[in-house]
Amino acid sequence: MADTSVRTQPTRSPFEVGIDRIWRFFCSVRAAVAEIVLLALLVLIGTLRGSEVPGWIREYVPVTKPVVDRWYAWDVFHSLVFILLLTVIAIAITVCTINRVPGIWQSIAHPKVTTSKGYLRNADTSASFAAAGEASMLATSVVESLEKQRFRVLTEQVGNDTHIYADKHRYGKLGTFPFHLALILLLVGGIVGARYGFRNQEFVVPEGSTRAVGHNTGLSVELNRFTDSYSQLGIAQQYESDVVIYKHGKKVKSGPITVNNPITYGTTTFYQSSFGNAAELKITDASGNVIYNDALDMGIYHLSTNPDAPAGFVQLPDRGVMVTVVGPDVDPANAPQLDKLNLAPGELWVQVMPLNSQPGGAMPPNTKVMQGKTSQLDGMNIEFVREKRFAVLQVADNPGMPIFYAAAFLLVAGLAVTFYFPHRRIRGIVASTANGAEVQLVPLARRDWSGKRDFYRAVAVLQDRLGITPYVRQPEGANDWQQFANAGAGTAGSR
Amino acid sequence: MDGLVKLSFYCFAASSIAIAASAISYIVYSVGRIRVRRAMMATSAGTTVSGSMAEFGPGAAGAGRFGTMLAWFAFVFAAFAVLFRSIVAHRLPTSNMYEFSLTFLLCITGIYLVFEHMYHVKQLGAIVMTIGFGMAVYVWTLPADLREVNPLIPALNNRPIMTAHVSMAIMSYATFAVSFAAAVLYLIAEGRRISWLPNAEMLDDIGFRAVTIGFPMLSLVLILGAMWAHEAWGVYWSWDPKETAALFTWLVYGVYLHTRTLRGWRGRRSAIILLFGFAAVMFTYYGNYFFGGLHAYGGV
Numbered sequence: 016m017a018d019t020s021v022r023t024q025p026t027r028s029p030f031e032v033g034i035d036r037i038w039r040f041f042c043s044v045r046a047a048v049a050e051i052v053l054l055a056l057l058v059l060i061g062t063l064r065g066s067e068v069p070g071w072i073r074e075y076v077p078v079t080k081p082v083v084d085r086w087y088a089w090d091v092f093h094s095l096v097f098i099l100l101l102t103v104i105a106i107a108i109t110v111c112t113i114n115r116v117p118g119i120w121q122s123i124a125h126p127k128v129t130t131s132k133g134y135l136r137n138a139d140t141s142a143s144f145a146a147a148g149e150a151s152m153l154a155t156s157v158v159e160s161l162e163k164q165r166f167r168v169l170t171e172q173v174g175n176d177t178h179i180y181a182d183k184h185r186y187g188k189l190g191t192f193p194f195h196l197a198l199i200l201l202l203v204g205g206i207v208g209a210r211y212g213f214r215n216q217e218f219v220v221p222e223g224s225t226r227a228v229g230h231n232t233g234l235s236v237e238l239n240r241f242t243d244s245y246s247q248l249g250i251a252q253q254y255e256s257d258v259v260i261y262k263h264g265k266k267v268k269s270g271p272i273t274v275n276n277p278i279t280y281g282t283t284t285f286y287q288s289s290f291g292n293a294a295e296l297k298i299t300d301a302s303g304n305v306i307y308n309d310a311l312d313m314g315i316y317h318l319s320t321n322p323d324a325p326a327g328f329v330q331l332p333d334r335g336v337m338v339t340v341v342g343p344d345v346d347p348a349n350a351p352q353l354d355k356l357n358l359a360p361g362e363l364w365v366q367v368m369p370l371n372s373q374p375g376g377a378m379p380p381n382t383k384v385m386q387g388k389t390s391q392l393d394g395m396n397i398e399f400v401r402e403k404r405f406a407v408l409q410v411a412d413n414p415g416m417p418i419f420y421a422a423a424f425l426l427v428a429g430l431a432v433t434f435y436f437p438h439r440r441i442r443g444i445v446a447s448t449a450n451g452a453e454v455q456l457v458p459l460a461r462r463d464w465s466g467k468r469d470f471y472r473a474v475a476v477l478q479d480r481l482g483i484t485p486y487v488r489q490p491e492g493a494n495d496w497q498q499f500a501n502a503g504a505g506t507a508g509s510r
Numbered sequence: 511m512d513g514l515v516k517l518s519f520y521c522f523a524a525s526s527i528a529i530a531a532s533a534i535s536y537i538v539y540s541v542g543r544i545r546v547r548r549a550m551m552a553t554s555a556g557t558t559v560s561g562s563m564a565e566f567g568p569g570a571a572g573a574g575r576f577g578t579m580l581a582w583f584a585f586v587f588a589a590f591a592v593l594f595r596s597i598v599a600h601r602l603p604t605s606n607m608y609e610f611s612l613t614f615l616l617c618i619t620g621i622y623l624v625f626e627h628m629y630h631v632k633q634l635g636a637i638v639m640t641i642g643f644g645m646a647v648y649v650w651t652l653p654a655d656l657r658e659v660n661p662l663i664p665a666l667n668n669r670p671i672m673t674a675h676v677s678m679a680i681m682s683y684a685t686f687a688v689s690f691a692a693a694v695l696y697l698i699a700e701g702r703r704i705s706w707l708p709n710a711e712m713l714d715d716i717g718f719r720a721v722t723i724g725f726p727m728l729s730l731v732l733i734l735g736a737m738w739a740h741e742a743w744g745v746y747w748s749w750d751p752k753e754t755a756a757l758f759t760w761l762v763y764g765v766y767l768h769t770r771t772l773r774g775w776r777g778r779r780s781a782i783i784l785l786f787g788f789a790a791v792m793f794t795y796y797g798n799y800f801f802g803g804l805h806a807y808g809g810v
Binding site for chain 1: 768
């Protein structure tokens, strides 16, 4: 009775099956393509949200108004679905990389050398040389020729046949790893920057004033002078803030900040962002004690009752009041009917109100004060010393930047290695025949025109070395071999 | 100085004419020609019947050669236009849509000629030069005051990085135009026996090769833009519409590159993705017209 042993698959638990399926999902290129397509769609939706396109759609197709309104309201790039998708892609890249490393390394370090005659026979592109000598001599010539063309050549003897595997740029296959690592690092850099850094987009410093940066930096910035220059056509040419940086009150750095030329101290960088007018105020109490003596920036805020005019405020907690000032509305582009105060140049409107006041109550005390003059209000002397400028700086500390630079380098290097050092492979068998020996070579370049072209180039060199006309099989309709054959010394045949 | 600016414009005008003529020549070469022959046939009744026979054949080789020569003219004149303007401005002309498009003409003709030299496929010129001509027409429609050379506004005043960032964008767009042309030709050639069109596998390869040049360039556009943004705005990524439009384009070509590793996606499907990719390029290119945000100054 015959031995009928049955090989049984080890039973796997549902947990193992589940893990396996998840692993396969993350390793799947098709799933990766779907994830990138979905990401691209979200990016497109977010991009159009920042454009006039949804508005046009709403205008021409009024029925879409509710959808378009929701579109404008949806901050795609900070939405949960977007963050989740980025997370899934990051996991997929990681899992896929872990999954692919052994296989790719195997193909680089220990590729399979042997092939089958059936494979060679069915290839749409191949070249065969028939020589009169022994198979071993032909094999040696083929190996030497390919090695001279910088191919790594591996051979294996199977019976009387010599199997050949030749490849070039094998390490190019590794280029995918730095590229995908770079994508992960970009996300990591963003997270590190957001978690451990800070960014103040409106750090306002009036001329002659010093402002603390905060964020436990111990830094403060003094603005000596702000200047803006224009061309004869009125085009802005430069905005420049001349600043001094202090660390715990000690001067540590000074110099100009212009757009595109920030100034950095330690890991904190100061950028020129904007500017405006400020009013230098001196506020004293009835006894002459100075309560406030500094420049107050105007234009960052606006009063709802006089929306176009530049306004500013300062809180005086010791007196429990807030002083609000409004400057003249000098922009001719503004609507004149919105200007209720009608202030003249050099004039300031000042209002004092309790810090805990509720809206809708009685009008707090207010007055107008001219530059260089003093007005009394709520028991205080308010002097409008003079007009000044203020600079709006951005202050940022982004510890994620070194990670970003590393990612940028890896991304470009990975792409360059992948694209410009493509892995080229040739398989072949040298066999004895009745008339001598024959070698048949095949490129691993299915539907890869450049791969086939490189193969033809290698065959042409081999043709010159052997002095034998090869028989070259090409895909239907192709005649690319001819240009290489004609360039060689011999005369080529093809079938 | 003013004279050089005018000379630059005249060179652009000459380049426009050359590119139009080149596009026509390439189209004539690519479409082929119809030969009408009169044929006499004897019938069984002993009489003869005459008739006309139309047959398609490859276009005149001379038209192709003429197209290449004119493409070279277009390239040289565009190079002079860019050179003269660069001398006046002390920088590569890349600061507004007129300058951007002028430099684009130089790059699209130059990159096309490189691909023609590599692959000897003149039919690509019928599409690439037509795109170039369309760009030239667009430049003519721009306001005349953009032809003046003005000092850079503070936001753009970072010549090394602006030159690198914008010129990379121009070159990547021009390279993607070549991949688009290859994709269109692929879709025409695939499954049809048009003897004078290049074989479909080669066209698929041209499309891929163009993307392998354009995609790293577009990556550099995003990286250099981020570095510039960090230097000018204090943040390397702001989700600005122009940034995200470039990211969208990058993702579309990312999809293309990933699908090439999938069985059955090379060829027709790849070509269709390349059409989408170039639509994304156009969307990013002309986005200044309808995007708000931090790149608004780059508009017209």
